[in-house]
Amino acid sequence: MPLPGQPLRSLGFLTIGVFDPADPGPGHQSTLDVITLGEELGYDSAWVRHRHLQHGISSPVAVLAAASQRTRRIALGTAVIPLGWENPLRLAEDLATVDLLSGGRLNPGVSVGPPMQWDRVKDALYPDTADREDFGYGRVERLLRLVRGEPATDFSGVEGIEVFSDRVQPHSPGLAGRLWYGGASLRSARWAGEHGMNFLTSSVIKAEDGSTDFAALQQTQVRAFRAAHPDGDAARVSQGLVVIPTDTATPAQREKYLRYAASRQGRVGVPQGPGRLLFAADLVGTSAEIAAQLHAHAGFREVDEVAFALPFSFEPEDYVQILTDIATRLGPALGWVPATGTAP
Incomplete structure (x- = not known):
């Protein structure tokens, strides 16, 4: 718990990787430049967000494959891949491949639930099986088994000149221990802990038990995750708030940042939509001001990443x-x- 005097162990950042649909190449290159800058500045991790049919990264695993060849140390994560869009076996192959290319630096974060805009995309995504797809935790369990190297089929051996394996290839030892679950509810926090995953908690969680106190609810979720996890208090949790320090910002930048935060302030403390989502306030100010706010934040005080x-x-x-x-x-x-230095 990074109270004053107790250090934050791991510092990372998350980007959505926006681009111009008329010329998407430069936006993707800019994302790679940001990740490279992060490594140069000493960040421990860089994370990309997943967006489908929008002007943000639709293939984070491919982007991180490219980033793995531009960097040598920084951990590379996804926050998060919505598994409703994925085939777990094919995703397991891609994740293992990129993990090996990166030298064991991949940190895949995943989540479950129906794809966003499900009624509008289901015919394109699952034209023959939309009414039979399971978007629950079972999808994560399939991915976990496959990444851990459990059998994907009951056949292995040689047929003609072809050699077949009964598990996903390539297999990357250690990758399963770097799988994260992105959860917003108490139920998800407990589930992730029970299944030995790491836990991503962000600036969006669910209002539960009649409370709208974001920090207190986040604290409860983190504690429930660790209580359910085999590693207990040592189980890894990463928090992802929006912080915008203004120490070296120009006057125009400070004004822009304050306008941005003000435009989003109306949703803070007010449950949004049928999912009753709660949004954390964006933290804008000097680094000293933001540090004081974080040290007073019950959720932040539970994490060291x-x-x-x-x-x-x-x-x-x-x-x-x-x-x-x-x-x-x-x-x-x-x-x-x-x-500093390079990853082991």
Whole structure:
């Protein structure tokens, strides 16, 4: 728990990787540049978000494959891959491949539930099986078994000149221990703990038990996860709030950041939609101000890993300023020490 005097162990960031649909290449290159900058600044991890039929990263595993060849140390994560869009066996193959290419740095985060805009996309996504698809936790369990190297079929051996394996190939030892579940509810937190996964908790959770206190609810979820996990208090949890330090921002940037946060403030503390989602407030200010707010945040006080989320609609120069301020000012104010060298 990083109370004042107790250091933050791992500092990461999350980007959605926006691009211009008329010319998507530069946006993807910019995402790779941001990840490279993160490594140069000493960040421990860089995470990409998943978006389908939108102008954000639709194939995070492919993007991280490219990032793995530009970097040598920084952990590369997905936050998160919605498994409703995926075949677990094919995804297990892709994850293992990229993990091996990265030297064991991949941290796949996944979630369950029907795909976003399900009624509009189901005929394109599952034209023959839409009414039979299971979008529950079983989909994660399939992925876990396959990544862990359990049999995918009852056949292995040689047929003619072809050699077949009964498990997913390639197999990457250690990858299963770096699988994360992105959960927003108490039920998901407990499920992730019971199944030995790591836990991603973000700036969006579910309002439960009649409470709208975001920090207190997040604290309860983290504690429930660890209570259910075989590793107990040592089980890994990463928190992903939106923080925007303004230490070296220009006056125009500060004004932009404050406008951005103000435009989103109306949803804070008010459950949204049928899922009763609660959104955390964006933290904008000097690094000293943000550090004080984080140390007072009940959810933050339960973790020693973070992946701060970058706002989606800013310019590359804004991301450079924000990432640099987090690494050089906010991180140290939280007791964090930049990483150096290469991954083992």
